[in-house]
Amino acid sequence: MNEPSLLNISGVYRSFSAGEQQLTVLKDINLNIKRGEMVAIVGASGSGKSTLMNILGCLDKPTTGQYFINGQDTSTMDADQLAQLRREHFGFIFQRYHLLGDLDAVGNVEMPAIYAGKDKKQRTERAQRLLSRLGLADRLDHKPSQLSGGQQQRVSVARALMNGGDVILADEPTGALDSHSGKEMMSLLQELHQDGHTIILVTHDMDVAHFADRIIELKDGVIIRDVINAQPTAQQTLPQVNTATTSWLNWDRYIEAFKMALLAMLS
Ligand SMILES: Nc1ncnc2c1ncn2[C@@H]1O[C@H](COP(=O)(O)OP(=O)(O)O)[C@@H](O)[C@H]1O
Ligand SMILES: [Mg+2]
Numbered sequence: 001m002n003e004p005s006l007l008n009i010s011g012v013y014r015s016f017s018a019g020e021q022q023l024t025v026l027k028d029i030n031l032n033i034k035r036g037e038m039v040a041i042v043g044a045s046g047s048g049k050s051t052l053m054n055i056l057g058c059l060d061k062p063t064t065g066q067y068f069i070n071g072q073d074t075s076t077m078d079a080d081q082l083a084q085l086r087r088e089h090f091g092f093i094f095q096r097y098h099l100l101g102d103l104d105a106v107g108n109v110e111m112p113a114i115y116a117g118k119d120k121k122q123r124t125e126r127a128q129r130l131l132s133r134l135g136l137a138d139r140l141d142h143k144p145s146q147l148s149g150g151q152q153q154r155v156s157v158a159r160a161l162m163n164g165g166d167v168i169l170a171d172e173p174t175g176a177l178d179s180h181s182g183k184e185m186m187s188l189l190q191e192l193h194q195d196g197h198t199i200i201l202v203t204h205d206m207d208v209a210h211f212a213d214r215i216i217e218l219k220d221g222v223i224i225r226d227v228i229n230a231q232p233t234a235q236q237t238l239p240q241v242n243t244a245t246t247s248w249l250n251w252d253r254y255i256e257a258f259k260m261a262l263l264a265m266l267s
Contacts, residue, residue: 004071005032006167006198007056012065014051014221025051027221029065033200038193038232040201040209043218049202050171052218056200057090057169058082087116091160091168095175097152099144099159105131106140109158116163123162130158134188150181157188167198174208186211186233207233 014026025048033039043049054060055067058074067074069085077085091112092098099108109127131140134154144152153173160168170189174182190211193199201212209215210233217225 005068006035006070007031007033008066008068008071009055009062010066010068012055012062012067014048014055014060015063025221026055026062029221029223031216031223031226033198035198036193036196037214038190038199038201038212039214039216040203040212040229041216041218042203042206042209045204047218048221049204049218051221053169053171053200053202057092058086087112088163089166091163091165093153093156093160093168093170093173095172097144097149097156097176099152099155101144104141104143105136105147105155105158108144108155109162112159112162127158127162130161131155134158148181149177150184153177153181153185154188157185157192161192165192165197167200168192169200169202171202172204173201174203174205182208190232 009029009031012026012029013024015022015024017023029052041049041052051060055062058069061067061075069089074082074085100111103111106124106127109130110123113123113126128140131137131154134157136151136154136158139147139151142151144155147155153176168189173189174185177185186208189199189201193213199212201208203209210229213229213232215225215227215229216223
């Protein structure tokens with residue numbers, strides 16, 4: 001039997017009411033994403049990328065159609081169950097980082113674990129470890145305003161990994177970065193992909209999309225292309241990022257996979 005999709009979107013439409021009118025932003029979207037894939041969703045501004053991303057991340061619901069995660073129909077879950085699923089399995093990265101200005105790097109990275117009710121000492125240690133692995137060991141107590149764009153985006157990657165980050169959803173993660181920091185960010189996402197994370201990236205920039213193994217193109221809310229990218233843009237060497245990430249992230253992956261299996265059994 002084929003391995004079931006991790007994420008399965010079937011016949012999804014999303015409409016918004018704009019005054020008298022209905023604006024249909026996503027039209028008959030059908031999409032399967034397997035565990036461990038690195039996918040780019042590309043399209044012009046307004047094509048529906050963020051709307052699709054919000055549905056994938058359980059931040060929004062389809063108007064009609066179905067969304068299954070690990071075979072489980074999300075429409076049967078209540079708000080608490082969706083929030084838990086989101087917290088435990090999804091990590092989000094945004095164009096403008098969405099960091100809290102009053103908190104230092106460690107405080108920001110800890111946030112998802114606070115909601116998950118993790119012990120203070122454990123979560124601080126984990127946040128410090130993640131930030132150090134991402135080359136920010138000497139920036140732990142810096143506030144976002146004291147960090148460069150590239151550094152802030154790495155803080156947000158650490159935050160996405162705080163609870164495991166089984167699936168990383170990144171909406172225009174390079175959109176606010178200079179081209180060098182942007183390439184570094186993409187290489188970092190490729191590294192996480194190699195460590196087993198499922199990466200879904202939204203971008204309007206085809207050069208950024210070429211870092212992924214699969215490219216899905218949206219136009220006016222319709223998928224017009226879904227292709228394998230046989231030769232993703234090669235990973236750069238990352239001087240600031242410790243290459244020892246592989247082993248410890250793999251351990252994380254193992255725990256995450258175990259949790260997913262347990263969750264599937266319980267449901
Ligand atoms: N909450 C909303 N209410 C009304 N219209 C929306 C809403 N969210 C998105 N839209 C509209 O849907 C279209 C697609 O938006 P979006 O998914 O953000 O596109 P993209 O991310 O590809 O730029 C746009 O025309 C946008 O104005
Ligand atoms: Mg968008």
